[in-house]
Amino acid sequence: MHQIRLVRNILLGIKNLLLHKLRSLLTVLGVVFGVGSVIAMLSVGEGASREALEQIRKLGSNNIILTAVKLAEDEAASAGHVRVGIYGLRYEDVLRIRETMSAVTRTVPVKHIRKRGRLGERSLELRIVGTTPDWFGVVERNVAVGRILSEHDLDQRAAVCVLTEYGARRLLATEHTVGESIRIGGNYFKIIGIVQSEQVSGAIQTPDLEVDAYIPLNVAREFYGDMIVRRTAGSRERELVELHQILVQVGSDEQVEPIAAALKAMLERFHKKKDYRMSVPLALRRAAEQTKRTFNIVLGSIAGISLLVGGIGIMNIMLASVTERTREIGIRRAIGAKRRQIIGQFLVETVVLSSVGGVIGVGIGLLFPWLIRRFAGMPTVVPGYSIALSLGISVGVGLIFGLYPAIRAAKLDPIVALRHE
Amino acid sequence: MSPANKESDMHDEGRSKTLVRFDDVRKVYQMGTAEVRALDGVSLRFGRGSFWAIMGPSGSGKSTLLNLLGCLDRPSSGRYEFDGRDVGTLNDDGLSELRLRELGFIFQSFNLIPQLTVQENIELPLYYLGWEHGRSARHAKELAEEIGLGDRLSHRPMELSGGQQQRVAIARSLANDPPILLADEPTGNLDSATGTQILELLGKLHQRGKTIIMVTHEEDIASYATGQLHMRDGVIDRIEGSADASD
Numbered sequence: 001m002h003q004i005r006l007v008r009n010i011l012l013g014i015k016n017l018l019l020h021k022l023r024s025l026l027t028v029l030g031v032v033f034g035v036g037s038v039i040a041m042l043s044v045g046e047g048a049s050r051e052a053l054e055q056i057r058k059l060g061s062n063n064i065i066l067t068a069v070k071l072a073e074d075e076a077a078s079a080g081h082v083r084v085g086i087y088g089l090r091y092e093d094v095l096r097i098r099e100t101m102s103a104v105t106r107t108v109p110v111k112h113i114r115k116r117g118r119l120g121e122r123s124l125e126l127r128i129v130g131t132t133p134d135w136f137g138v139v140e141r142n143v144a145v146g147r148i149l150s151e152h153d154l155d156q157r158a159a160v161c162v163l164t165e166y167g168a169r170r171l172l173a174t175e176h177t178v179g180e181s182i183r184i185g186g187n188y189f190k191i192i193g194i195v196q197s198e199q200v201s202g203a204i205q206t207p208d209l210e211v212d213a214y215i216p217l218n219v220a221r222e223f224y225g226d227m228i229v230r231r232t233a234g235s236r237e238r239e240l241v242e243l244h245q246i247l248v249q250v251g252s253d254e255q256v257e258p259i260a261a262a263l264k265a266m267l268e269r270f271h272k273k274k275d276y277r278m279s280v281p282l283a284l285r286r287a288a289e290q291t292k293r294t295f296n297i298v299l300g301s302i303a304g305i306s307l308l309v310g311g312i313g314i315m316n317i318m319l320a321s322v323t324e325r326t327r328e329i330g331i332r333r334a335i336g337a338k339r340r341q342i343i344g345q346f347l348v349e350t351v352v353l354s355s356v357g358g359v360i361g362v363g364i365g366l367l368f369p370w371l372i373r374r375f376a377g378m379p380t381v382v383p384g385y386s387i388a389l390s391l392g393i394s395v396g397v398g399l400i401f402g403l404y405p406a407i408r409a410a411k412l413d414p415i416v417a418l419r420h421e
Numbered sequence: 422m423s424p425a426n427k428e429s430d431m432h433d434e435g436r437s438k439t440l441v442r443f444d445d446v447r448k449v450y451q452m453g454t455a456e457v458r459a460l461d462g463v464s465l466r467f468g469r470g471s472f473w474a475i476m477g478p479s480g481s482g483k484s485t486l487l488n489l490l491g492c493l494d495r496p497s498s499g500r501y502e503f504d505g506r507d508v509g510t511l512n513d514d515g516l517s518e519l520r521l522r523e524l525g526f527i528f529q530s531f532n533l534i535p536q537l538t539v540q541e542n543i544e545l546p547l548y549y550l551g552w553e554h555g556r557s558a559r560h561a562k563e564l565a566e567e568i569g570l571g572d573r574l575s576h577r578p579m580e581l582s583g584g585q586q587q588r589v590a591i592a593r594s595l596a597n598d599p600p601i602l603l604a605d606e607p608t609g610n611l612d613s614a615t616g617t618q619i620l621e622l623l624g625k626l627h628q629r630g631k632t633i634i635m636v637t638h639e640e641d642i643a644s645y646a647t648g649q650l651h652m653r654d655g656v657i658d659r660i661e662g663s664a665d666a667s668d
Contacts, residue, residue: 005551008548008554015536019536327532328534330532331532331533331534332534332545332549333493334491334493334520334532335520335521335526335545335546335549335593336517336518336520336521336522336524336546336549336550336597337517337521337549338513338514338517338518338549339514339517341549414493415488415493415494418493418532
């Protein structure tokens with residue numbers, strides 16, 4: 001019975017709104033754009049944060065990455081004459097970590113050397129990564145062909161390398177084959193495996209690049225030493241760097257923060273200068289989540305303001321409508337409508353109005369992320385809750401801002417209302 | 422069977438003959454500092470099935486009297502009994518309920534709702550009575566046929582002549598089958614030929630047992646009623662016809 005009445009009320013409301021199509025449309029524009037912008041902005045924010053979280057996931061939430069940093073004063077001092085800059089992470093850092101921190105499951109020393117690799121006619125500027133088999137346990141990438149480095153390779157000081165798919169495509173005529181040798185500098189390396197590269201562009205740098213060639217660390221040290229000579233215009237610059245990176249993997253996420261603190265203390269103690277940088281993906285993730293929360297608060301405020309404006313617009317029009325329909329209200333009251341029935345009638349109208357605005361807004365809110373994805377190439381994800389939230393809010397706006405005009409309508413004196421022209 | 426017939430079958434069994442009773446009813450308005458006594462002590466009784474014309478010059482209090490009779494307004498003092506019930510004790514919802522179940526209104530300017538069709542206008546009281554849709558639609562159709570507008574159900578009021586609009590308004594006032602109809606200058610906006618038709622329709626409803634109270638200022642219109650009550654300066658000036666109007 002009550003449901004049937006509600007349906008009839010809603011139909012009546014729709015009918016009244018259709019009498020003034022343009023006015024109704026203009027009235028709900030505030031809600032339309034409020035809801036539309038909520039969904040559009042949430043989807044952009046969600047897309048960005050998911051991308052960031054995906055990048056951080058690739059770094060590994062239980063990893064800590066130490067990277068050598070060349071200090072600015074060294075660069076200034078070296079200008080004009082030959083000078084050796086010593087900086088970066090040390091072999092002894094690795095040993096200290098392995099010996100003193102039991103919660104650390106893997107400690108991976110990493111040495112970078114920039115060299116051109118050649119295979120027959122083809123060549124590619126490579127980043128030689130001298131490391132240990134543990135690298136592949138920390139930077140988990142699928143093996144496309146062959147195998148990864150082994151302890152045996154290190155023991156044997158084998159001149160072998162693992163390429164990425166990208167490197168293989170550029171250097172090997174036939175894709176995905178192992179067994180050939182590439183020449184890097186004066187040395188030949190046998191290709192033993194090819195791994196997929198998942199390098200992503202963006203603010204967060206993964207430890208691997210697509211031009212990587214992985215070789216045993218001791219081989220790298222033996223062939224290329226720790227000294228790097230760079231020829232710049234007019235001068236030669238030499239740098240002594242033992243390790244460019246140390247990847248530290250911790251047993252569980254809970255141990256990341258204490259280990260990070262311990263690492264920091266240890267490095268501060270043994271490095272006179274701050275020639276390293278520590279990045280903790282878990283902390284980055286926390287930061288990303290914090291950013292998202294802040295973003296959502298800003299969004300929420302913007303959306304709140306636009307919905308407030310939309311609601312005031314609705315209230316304004318409903319007040320005008322009450323005035324315009326004073327006589328109708330008088331007639332209904334004379335016939336026997338109770339006050340709450342008049343309130344119900346006007347409330348249903350405003351809720352229908354704002355809900356229709358909400359639905360149109362959702363349509364716009366879905367269209368915009370699609371356009372942004374299509375034409376700006378930004379990732380967008382429309383979270384399901386944002387649609388439910390927006391529709392809920394638009395119904396709420398109708399109820400809140402419709403209440404006052406409805407009460408005003410119901411409070412009209414029937415006699416005065418009937419005489420109203 | 423029309424609702425009007427049903428009414429006449431049962432109108433005097435076990436019920437008081439007096440439908441409306443006023444005891445020293447006063448209505449005072451405050452106009453700035455001045456006090457306007459719109460009704461200054463009116464006592465009257467309207468019997469069930471009577472047809473009264475309330476007459477008087479403008480400002481005589483006849484509209485105020487009709488508003489009080491119609492439970493649209495409350496007296497400043499005095500007692501109003503409707504069918505034995507003290508109206509003064511009712512709250513706003515109670516007055517609405519009384520209007521909904523016991524009263525039918527007919528206005529000078531018809532007061533149909535312009536955005537509703539003829540059918541929907543007639544159905545309006547039934548909607549508030551909570552009738553199921555199919556039943557109220559059938560009933561509205563019967564009423565429209567009775568007033569000769571069965572083929573105009575889906576028209577809007579503006580598409581009808583004044584006489585037709587007033588007949589729709591009468592059909593609406595009959596929808597809840599009230600014992601009493603209150604008519605405020607029902608022919609005031611109509612030409613005399615159409616007005617006569619409306620008065621004949623009211624006469625027919627009276628014959629079927631409806632109590633009718635009609636405000637008018639024209640003698641020849643008042644002559645359709647069985648009794649005439651003349652108002653002057655907020656009091657009853659004189660009564661003609663049926664003798665049960667006043668103590």
